[in-house]
Amino acid sequence: MNKISLAALIIAIYSCGQNNNIGYQETISNELSNIEILKGKEVPNLEVLNIETVGIVDTMLMIVSKYDPFFHFYGLNGLSYLGSFGESGEGPNDFIYPWYNNQYTKDKNEIYFYVSDFTKNNLSKINLAKSLETGEVNLEWSKRLPSKLMRGYTNIFINNDSMVYGHYRGPYQENLGRFFKFKINENQISWSGYFPKLNKNISFENYPRIYYSFVGFNQEKNIIASAMQHLNRLEFLDSNLKIQKYLSFESHLGYIPSPDNIRTLDSHIFFNSSYSGKKFFYSLSINDKTESYIKNKGNMQLYVFTWEGELHKIFLLDKMYLGYFAIDEDNSIMYVVNFGEDKEEKPLLQYQIK
Template identity: 35%
Template sequence: MIKSSQNKLLLGLSILLCQLACKSDKIKYNSIVIKEEAAKIDTLKGHPVAGIDSAEISSIGIIDTVLVVVTPHTDAYLNFYALSDLKFLGKYGTSGDSSYQFMNPRYDNQYYVKDNETYFYLTDYRKNLYLKFNLRKVLGDTIVRPEWTVRLPPYLISGYASLLGWRDSLIYGSSISSRYKGRFFVYDIKKRKTSWIKNFSKVDSVDIPANAEAYYYYAQNALNMKKGIMASAMALFKRVDFFMLDSNKIQTSIFESAAKSPIPVVKPGNEMLPYAETRAYYITTYSGNNYFYALCLNKEYANYFQENTAMELHVFSWDGQLKKVYYLNQSYLGFFAVDEMRHRLYAIKYRNENKPAVVVYDLPADINY
């Protein structure tokens, strides 16, 4: 992205955050109604990826032309494979307290390319750190230190927040932490200040305890750094919100058939968390250059753990239109990544014996067919 575009987007985001935090009544909301039956629907069959197996896989993602598989409790957390042929390229990150070691890392598919160098970001939850690495250096040296490190306030990173960075200046995300003061936080790295985007939309089907608000409004977020758009797919609302980072606009895609508010099933004396009978929607998301992808359960949450439950992949354009719905033949899927160049989806498959594997789905070359 050219420098002027970066500056415009960063300036726009700063304006948006100020308006969201100080003048939320001036936010421009726009919504479109999604008729799910009008979307093109297809069924896809996945199969295990040979050569990628571990006793535990915590997350998976793509860094430019490389597939990265995060495997805790092994001799290295990060395992790299070429997307072209899945050839093993190397590994990085042992467990420990040194600056080149991790304690609980997660990769949220945040990377960029500048001057022929590829940089990617990790969150280490145990260390309260947000880190940036040079991919070339990591592949060439198992003890290379990060290019850049930010120590976050512990309460921001608690609850396994989904953290997204913006050009080394801002970090924002969401969590189920009861200490959260809104649907999203935005952390200014230089000023070390936190702003909050208030919870929306309004829940009118149940009285939510103050310490449970973050759970009810929890969402899976993904950022398209080239377009300057953050997409947020909610767990208990069947809706996706698109934040335009160069303005104070929020575009919301609402499904016509879905309830306007979640109807959680709670137990007397413990109203903080909805139970397994509550209908759940978006489980994980992925930001592609071309499309936004969201893995949807669309059933009571208890079904997520059933081996015979097929899941849905919703494919949105970055202007909020639902382009495609795929029914995936595998159940209990978790983090995933999409290789848009080769039209493949890689997902973590959690199995009953607690040994997750990676499965791959071949996607049609043209989403619009």
């Protein structure tokens, strides 16, 4: 395998409250060198075209496509095809732009997974076995959420079918906040007004973009993780939306750019997607200019964190132009959408991340 050296990776970890530090700051310096570049393998025998994202549902790989049928399932053991369903339309069991945030639950030997659709302002709970059996979506329930939340979120998650957590990225309003929780039965919204301070002023219209992040949720631990795209920062919040810890990174591979150029090819991107596992929180890092990402120049990095906010490991991948991903934690396999323009390559790759 090829190897690349990461020198002087400095991780500054702060424990903080919702708007300021609450007492201590810890700085950890690591010298990480000779990190192997993992070589991806094509996932064979997939008939799905126009892949939007991937996910894990229990022992199955789920692929969400851009066109119907939207949901495709394969067994993780051997990737045998199990079935597809999900139609486009305005009906109660239909979707327009479905999104799977890698959240599912088990109840009385049934498996359910949650799908949001911001174009219909819906969050739906779907019975997997019955849907695969009939080839049609079998809804346990579908709830309509406030449009201002659905049209401004990056990721949303539900806890005990009653509390929705999310990250707001709509038009900037400081009186709202970056994170929200919504009590479905009481129709009540609470906000976290935490905005990290910036080193320089930026234009009003760029505020939603500069605070863009990819959010994950661990239901067992009631922890929210947020990997910011442009601010080189990763945060951990409790279920009350109070920030408990944040990590910032410095290395020779990157720099913090002027926020004024975040729309251009010269803009700098740090974290570009994330995945919530039961064991770890994962985030793909570009740590380079947008132009390098689009032209597939360089190596994307997979950061692995414990849910307590500790850096566990870093993997370097052999490609840059990669998209949304999912982790089979039992078998230590990463599945990731391949955006490369090489027509000979498959649209989905896998990496062994042991």
